[in-house]
Amino acid sequence: MSNNTDEKKKSFFSKNKGILLTILIFAVLVFYPLPYYITSPGDAMVLDPIIKVEGGDKDKGEFMLLTVAVGKANIPxxxxxKFSDYKEVIPANQIRSDxxxxxxYNQRQLQMMEDxxxxxxxxxxQSAGKKVDIKYHGVYVTGIMEGMPAEGKLKVADKIVAVDHNPVxxxxxxxxVLGPKKAGDKVDLTVLRGEKKMNVNLDVKQFPKKYIQNEGPKAGLGITSPVTDVSIATDPSIKINTSQIGGPSAGLMFTLEIMDQLLDKDMxxxxxxxxxxxxxxxxxxxxxxxxxxxxxxxxDAGAEIFFAPVAGNNYKDALKAQKDIGSKMKIVPVKTLDDALNYLNKL
Structure with missing residues (x-):
């Protein structure tokens, strides 16, 4: 009975060798991870349904935020x-650290969106002359360096509220507070982890060369991208629902949409x-x-006007893309909010 079974297995593999090899190659191509990310054009999202100011004014036009789709790369x-004009291959370490x-990474992106x-x-x-009160509640940990004192002692989403018993x-x-510290100094952090309050004692340590490059010797705890926990009270009230969209790049368009709803005029x-x-x-x-x-x-979403930051060559790159795709969209350079407002006032 066992011999018959073995013969059947050998026969099956012999007859289907080509199919099985094809499946294996396909699996390697699709599932073998590469140390790259692929970015491509994302969505243009109308902000009216996302931002709701109590009693906000409704207009005929639309302000839109824009996203970029990001995904880990496989071989195909x-x-x-590499052969697509508007898909970009980016080394993984430029998206996030090793x-x-x-x-x-997701926590950091969502925290930047909240900021x-x-x-x-x-x-x-403030620009619309409306009431807004700001309160600060501590500093979130959004990343931790490997091999530094914070590793294993702090966690992502911990909130630091004091250093050496002084409120921060x-x-x-x-x-x-941490900037003047030197390697070998001791630091006592007061941390909130959920509802639990705890003290975490850490020794300041020299950063590895890979983190500081040509900056010279530096020391710290290994907390990356700390973010302030802020609460805002406004009159009228406001709700913003961006779901799982991350990153800080929608700041200008958020500002314009909020002002548009606060003011009586159609911006x-x-x-x-x-x-x-x-x-x-x-x-x-x-x-x-x-x-x-x-x-x-x-x-693709039919926008007539596109505000592009002047900084970082964004405006020049936007003009290049506009010309390349033959778009009739007006590309407007902005350094400040006032640049955007002045342009809108002249429409």
Whole structure:
């Protein structure tokens, strides 16, 4: 009985050798991971359904945020991207560090999106002459360096509220306190992990050369991209629902949409307006990644106007993409929120 079974197995594999080999090759091509990410044009999302200001004004036109699709590369995708104008191959270490987990990366992206919303809300309400109060509650840990003191002691989403028993409520305060520390110094952090309050004692350590490159000797705890926990009280109230969209690049468009709902006038003048760029509390519009892919997404969505940051060559790259795809969209350079507002006022 056993001999018959073995003979049948040999016969099956002999007859189906080609099919099995094809399946094996296909599996390797599809599932073998490469140390690259592929980015491509994402979506153009109308902001009216995403941002809701209580009693907000409705207009005929639209403000839109833009996304870039990002995914890990396999072999077929890598080859396809190399022959595609608006798919970009990016080394994995430019998207996230070798030590950063999927959880840490996603947490960092969502935290940057939340920060972007806060900055946009503050700037929009202040610019519209409306009431906004800001409160700071501590500093979130969004990443931890391998081999540094924070590893194994702190976790992503821990919130630091004090250093050496002195309250620390913002990222700037945390950096100001830790900046002068030298290797060998001891630091006592007061940390909130969920509802639990705890003290974490760490020794300051020299950063490995791979982290500081040509900056010279530096020491620290190994906390990367710390983010301030902020709560904002506004009048009228506001709700922003971006689901799982991450990153800070929608700051400018958030600001414009919030102002549009706060003010009685139609800032869009009935037009479809897309754009991108970070927003800080001084109303500066910062550069972003994937600008050419966002131009493609905006054009596909029928946008008539596209706001592009001047910083980081974003504006020049946007013009290049516009010309390349033959778009009639107006590309408008912006350094600050006022640049965008002045352009809209002249429509």
């Amino acid at each position: 995708q890598y080859i396809w991207a 030590e950063e987990t999927d959880e840490e 972007s919303q806060h900055a946009a809300t503050v700037v929009a309400y 409520m913002t990222t700037k305060e945390l950096l100001d 869009t003048h009935g037009k479809k307006i897309a754009g991108t760029g970070t927003m800080d509390l001084e109303k500066n519009v910062g550069p972003i990644g994937g600008i050419q892919q966002k131009v493609v997404a905006a054009n």
